[in-house]
Amino acid sequence: MDPFVDQLKRLCVAYPTRAKWVFVPTHAIGRTLGDRIALEGTNWLNLRFVTSLDIALRMGAPFLVERGVHPSEEGLGPALMMRLLLDLPLERGYFRPLADHPTMAQALWTTVHELRMAGAHPENLKPEVFSSPAKNAELIALLGAYEHFLGQNERGDMATVYEEALKHPDWCPIQSQDCWTELPDTVWSPLQRLLIDSMPGERLYPRAFELSGVRVPRRLMSRRTERLMADFATNELAFVMSPASAPARTSPKIALFHAGGREAEIEEVFRRILATGASLDQVEIACASDAHVALIWEKALRHNWPVTLGSGIPAAFTRPGRALIGLCDWIETDFSAGHFRRLLQSGDLRLGDEVEGFTAGQAARLLGRAEAGWGRATYGLALGRLYKSYESRATDQDTSDEDRADAQAKAKLTARVRDWITGLVASLPEPAPDGKVRLQTVVSSVLDFLERTTARSNALDYCAAAALQDYVSELRALGSFSCTLSESLRFIRERVQSLNVAQERPRPGHLYACSLSQSGYAERGHLFIVGLEEGRVFSSSTEDAVLLDVERGAISSDLRLSTDRIDEAVYAVLVRVAASAASATFSYSCRDTREFRETYASWVMLQAFRLQRGDATLSYNAMKAALGEPKSAVPGDRQTALSSGGWWLRSVVGTGHTGIKALGSAFTGVVRGRTAEGRRQSAEFTEFDGYVPDAGPALDPCAPETVYSVTELENSSECPFRFFLKRGLGLRPVDERERDKDIWLDPLRRGSELHDLYAALLRRARDENRRPNKKDDIWLIVLAQERLRRLNEEMPAATEEIRERESKDFLADVELFLEAESGDSTSTPIGFEVSFGRPLNDDSESLARSEAVEIDLGKGITFRIAGRIDRIDKVDTASFEVIDYKTGGFWHDSWQGSFNGGRRLQHALYGLAAVELLKARYKDPRVTAGVYYFSSHKGHQERVKIPTPAKDAIAAVLGDLRDLIIKGQFIRTSDQDDCKFCNYVAACGGEVNRQAREKLPDLKLGAYRRLIAHV
């Protein structure tokens, strides 16, 4: 029983036709109370629920409108504060230097609003009240600027309306023959209080329970309320703070549980709702946090349960809200491509085949492939480069028709994505030379983005998008002014983060979720109070960030102090709980599954436990022991499962083999996965480890039409399994690479750029029939700098510092190379980047050729190979060396031996290929050695020279490699270093190297064992 509702019912019965006015803080509460009175069988004719603002508007608005004063956008407060704060001088400012702080504007607005509703004006802020003169001066300036803004724009805020209303008592809609009352235990602001207290007619003091063991908060103490003692039989929750005064018996109406996480807690609540058998509109869930409300919304949506939310959902939780925050983050990270890819992958953007001609996933993958970095220009440049590369592949006559068509389609897609992204970037305003942008231009482009690009997947998203349109548009009222881009984005963020959408009162047929202080008005039969963790239910009593308690007290005794905040919050919850006659279930989560830590019960939970057990002495430990095993997302009984997933989980958990068998009968994929994992764990080399003899003939490197690059052959020795995935199954890893912000040029790109510069230098010298010398220095450095400049344009470094540091190192390596090449040498470089077995395009190297080179190993075995030799040096009339540049570091131990188990083949195979290529120009050419040249500072200019191996030795290595391939021994590598940068790691599992090692003795791996034995 709720004494106030009871009082209203009696009033309706006693005075059926008299106008009976009830002041409530929100219309939702009023309508809920009205519904309840009607449902409980009382005719509520002429019972009028009004807010104090309704009455103030009736009394004051006509006069304001007559003077041309219109209502201000009340919700604009924080944004307006930010705007006014930015106009204040930065120097000697108190709050102004903190304008960047995300919650500053909200804190200032709360205080200014409070001061205004307490009737305070700038002249009331006396210097002696303030701890700091600077703070006093700034608050006076801010409050003054706010009043000036209202005056200048002919606007009136809520305080203006109340002040005006108080001047016109004769306009009050409540008449002397009426009666009126107010919702008990409501904290009204001083201006509201003044207006309510000035009402004519018969005043009825509201009735509420006396809560034993609870002190009435300071600001409510002076309000007259008729206090009644609760009856334990109907309102046992009124005794939650004084269980000792309740009759000693265990209450069946109170239940408690704890759960192993927030998600599990809500799942259990839903299961219990089903178990009650009650209709959804007989259930209310009171939540300690917004996150719980949002979770209930999601779960209800998943199970198709109709639900209304008293506190609504933060707009920032919806797709349009998340997309707007993502847009702000993207701009603030200097248009980071990594950030934009995540935004594309989030599903918060509206893209699709039918809208833009591509999906968000396709755009994200293309961005990754294009290696876009940061800055507005990066998208046009990087995607433009990718487009060109697809276009040139699409016209390459040496590739198959399918490959050309594929490249053509990819070029088209890339062009579409490029146009869309560059259009989006162009639509976002760029700061003027003074670093500022017009706020209204930013607002327009954000509204456009919201309308055209943000996704909507349910009714809530549509509702949020519409509300955000209005809410962001309110910034128009701030007028024309400019600020930095990041300041303007703060205005947008504030709009998104301060908006709650889809607030709804309890509705018939709907479950109702609300905050703790909103609960109990509808008097539903089942009340769940969730999220009762320590530190979550009530905030701490820290002082206000703007006005200290002592300053507040001196300005007005009605201003809220830090102790009031906590006292009033606790009291508000306890009075709501006390008035409820529902069966109540209290719960909390004992694990924070996001932060992987234990969480503890709040004192509310303990008090409920004591009340339930009828023993006021029980401790937290006793409660924890009594609660037993925390509830989990898996139901205790499968019959109570909310979904088929829960049903299955409960059915198989702990049932061992029987459960697995049952699961397998329904999900054959799971069975196959378990079988594969089991076989991989065995010592046998199986088809799940890469044993695929059937694939052997198709991948035979000696098959007539097959051409492998030397690098492919080396890689197949390193990890035969990867070779099979790539070449055998044609699997390509999803390109999820993200550029490392701390690195500008990754080792691959750096190496390739150095290779190009080395070749350019040596070609210039070759064309002039000389060796490189010191005079090439300026030419080479200018060329390198130009290349770096273009690279920075196409894929900018994250910071100038990174670009400068890497450029310096890069140029130092270029100079080192020139210095080394300028020294005396008996050899003459004659060929650079000599490719073979690949289309030549505009390759000008005379030794290059597009046909593959055939390596005849005797016994009818011939390899056809392709590749590109970094450099060929002539050491004697018909003797040559092949050089391979290594631009990384040198580790002596890694360069022992000749073949390294088939992983080092270049010196041998490029040597044989070079002989074939050189035959076009030299008689009986001979390659005497292969040289691995570590040309950079990191590599200390080491040269590893390996004399050309005997043909028999090469044949033995390649023979074993071929044997491995044609017998399908595609084992995974046992060396974890090989997996470090592998893109296929997801296909292999965590124990891959150990498993591979343990399988090595298997007889089926003979060829592989022989191959890795070649040193």
Ligand code: SF4
């Ligand atoms: S992760 Fe390791 S074992 Fe797996 S394919 Fe890559 S290199 Fe081979």
